[in-house]
Amino acid sequence: MDSNPISRTSFPESGLPREEVLRTLDAYRLGDGDWKGGKTWSLVYDAGEEITRLTQDAYEKYFHTNGLNPFVFQSLKRLETETLSMVADLFRGDEHVVGSLTSGGSESVLMAVKTYRDEARALRPEITQPEAVVPMSAHAAFEKAAHYFGVKLVHAPLADDYRVDVAAVEKLITPNTIFLVGSAPQYPHGAIDPIEDLSGLAVKYHLRLHVDACLGGFTLPFIRDLGGDVPPFDFTLPGVSSLSADLHKYAFAAKGVSALLYRDAALRQFQYFAYGDWPGGLFISPSATGTRPGGAIASAWAALKFIGRKGYLDITRGILDTTKRLLAGIRAIPALSVLGDPPAGIFAFGSEEINIHALADALELKGWVIDQQVNPACLHFMVTPAHADAADDFLADLRQAVAEVKAHPESFEAGSVALYGMRAAVPDPGMVNQFITAAYSRFMTEGGELSFEDLGDD
Ligand SMILES: Cc1ncc(COP(=O)(O)O)c(C=O)c1O
Structure with a gap:
């Protein structure tokens, strides 16, 4: 399935069978970020089946x-x-x-x-x-x-x-x-x-x-x-x-x-x-x-009521353990540096050595959904229980991605590096906001990639 489809469709004449409606919903979400597998680092906070089921029932x-x-x-x-x-x-x-x-x-x-x-x-x-x-x-x-x-x-x-x-x-x-x-x-x-x-x-x-x-x-x-x-x-x-x-x-x-x-x-x-x-x-x-x-x-x-203080303590302990593993693995990679001393499972790292936006793209090619930041340029992570099992895979991919960007920086020039480079090149923050708005609007109506193609249009 096209992972970024834009489909206009007319108002349904008569209702579809229940099974078909639900099947279509399942099909539509096949291209979404894999939060259950711990591949996303924002947007979803999942503490497992039992808690999800309870909150859904409520x-x-x-x-x-x-x-x-x-x-x-x-x-x-x-x-x-x-x-x-x-x-x-x-x-x-x-x-x-x-x-x-x-x-x-x-x-x-x-x-x-x-x-x-x-x-x-x-x-x-x-x-x-x-x-x-x-x-x-x-x-x-x-x-x-x-x-x-x-x-x-x-x-x-x-x-x-x-x-x-x-x-x-x-x-x-x-x-x-x-x-x-x-x-x-x-x-x-x-x-x-x-x-x-x-x-x-x-x-x-x-x-x-x-x-x-x-x-x-x-x-x-x-x-x-x-x-x-x-x-x-x-x-x-x-x-x-x-x-x-x-x-x-x-x-x-x-x-x-x-x-x-x-x-x-x-x-x-x-x-x-x-x-x-x-x-x-x-x-x-x-x-x-x-x-x-x-x-x-x-x-x-x-x-x-269901989780209670004891439950949140256990969940938080798990998040801190995973964060400790991740931060140790990241700090062991000389090209990367963690920003500050983050206490709560939310952290960012940057690099003096490689273009961090290129690293984001290299990780995305390996299936991770990466949040990118500016001032300073860095990548952003929020650890949840879903990352306990994903942390080691992430660190292995991170080490590999750093090596790839170091060896072939030219392969990563087109994507995020170009996008963030263009953003940095526009001196007027008001203009950047206008471009972001135009690009977002185009993305929502026409699909395709989110880019600064509108630069200079108006
Ligand atoms: C510190 C902080 N405040 C406010 C918000 C906004 O929350 P929401 O996305 O639920 O509107 C966020 C979202 O991540 C946040 O991190």
């Missing part, structure tokens, strides 16, 4: 329910409140900590930014252009949120260890600053920002602080319990006013659920949206979406 029970109206689905309200209180307990919040379940990390980030903007509008009306100081490494969802909600993001540089430079953050605070951000850990290099110091700044300057634990929220507390060196990043720090942690990542719930917690209900109120003049009735919605799939909420509750 989802199915609530398949048609809708969290938009907690008066109709009181059970969903209960599941949401219980899930949030379990998560608040994990992050050592007191009984005042409340929150919302959202559809994922991006929506949690969007809502946190909107909350702080609206709080500032209400309490600091003298600020006409609100600003937030965020690490360079903060997730792109903050850029999206700032763009949507009219907040100016001021980017703080990273220190040599890839954690945000707190002295630089302090210098970037202005009278317009309304909140700070720290990640625990950040996505690009897996480093944990110095949240304790950021909390100190938040207290000193009367600012809000959002901790983005979307990615590592459900590993860091267990790494700490296993004796790992995890600095405090949660509600034990007085400056932390909100924290996001994705249940659909390392908590292993179904896709579509993240927890966003606030220090108290008064702050959460700025997240809500109400409209009382609608002919459709008194409208109130807690977050960005209208309909909220009950299945995702039920699966989150079920994952936490």
Whole structure:
């Protein structure tokens, strides 16, 4: 089957037999990334059949329910409140900590930014252009949120260890600053920002602080319990006013659920949206979406209840073991260098010796799906239980791929090397964004390869 087909098809006249529908779905996904075999390093967080089956069963029970109206689905309200209180307990919040379940990390980030903007509008009306100081490494969802909600993001540089430079953050605070951000850990290099110091700044300057634990929220507390060196990043720090942690990542719930917690209900109120003049009735919605799939909420509750602290400790121990093996194998290859000292199964490596984008292509030819990064150029990995069995194969392929790129760099000039080379050659970031948008749009409508062919078109 064509691995990247674009098919337009007319609206079906009469329904197909069930078996045919399901067979076609199976056929369509044959070309997808092999996450079960551990060939992908992002997007899917799978802790094995037993947990998947349980979360699927939970989802199915609530398949048609809708969290938009907690008066109709009181059970969903209960599941949401219980899930949030379990998560608040994990992050050592007191009984005042409340929150919302959202559809994922991006929506949690969007809502946190909107909350702080609206709080500032209400309490600091003298600020006409609100600003937030965020690490360079903060997730792109903050850029999206700032763009949507009219907040100016001021980017703080990273220190040599890839954690945000707190002295630089302090210098970037202005009278317009309304909140700070720290990640625990950040996505690009897996480093944990110095949240304790950021909390100190938040207290000193009367600012809000959002901790983005979307990615590592459900590993860091267990790494700490296993004796790992995890600095405090949660509600034990007085400056932390909100924290996001994705249940659909390392908590292993179904896709579509993240927890966003606030220090108290008064702050959460700025997240809500109400409209009382609608002919459709008194409208109130807690977050960005209208309909909220009950299945995702039920699966989150079920994952936490089924796995429990002991289960997450075991899973985290396994992830750390696999990560240790991978990092040792990578560090044994002289051409490669791991960025910083990543504590949580999320890491990146680069190279001074070979073109890292060529290495990505060499690995892709061996069946791996590789995430590539810039500033600095490196490859990105997130370890899950699926990688326990794949790690040795990966290291063997990595050693071979490094040798291939070293021996024949010219064979890898056309693919990612050319793509990232073109990106680097365009000085205007706005233009790069335009090209990415055009290339993505073409890919979605016409298929083919994602490339910068549109460079210079307009
Ligand atoms: C640190 C961090 N924050 C936010 C997000 C956004 O999460 P989502 O993809 O669920 O919207 C991610 C995603 O990887 C992340 O790593």
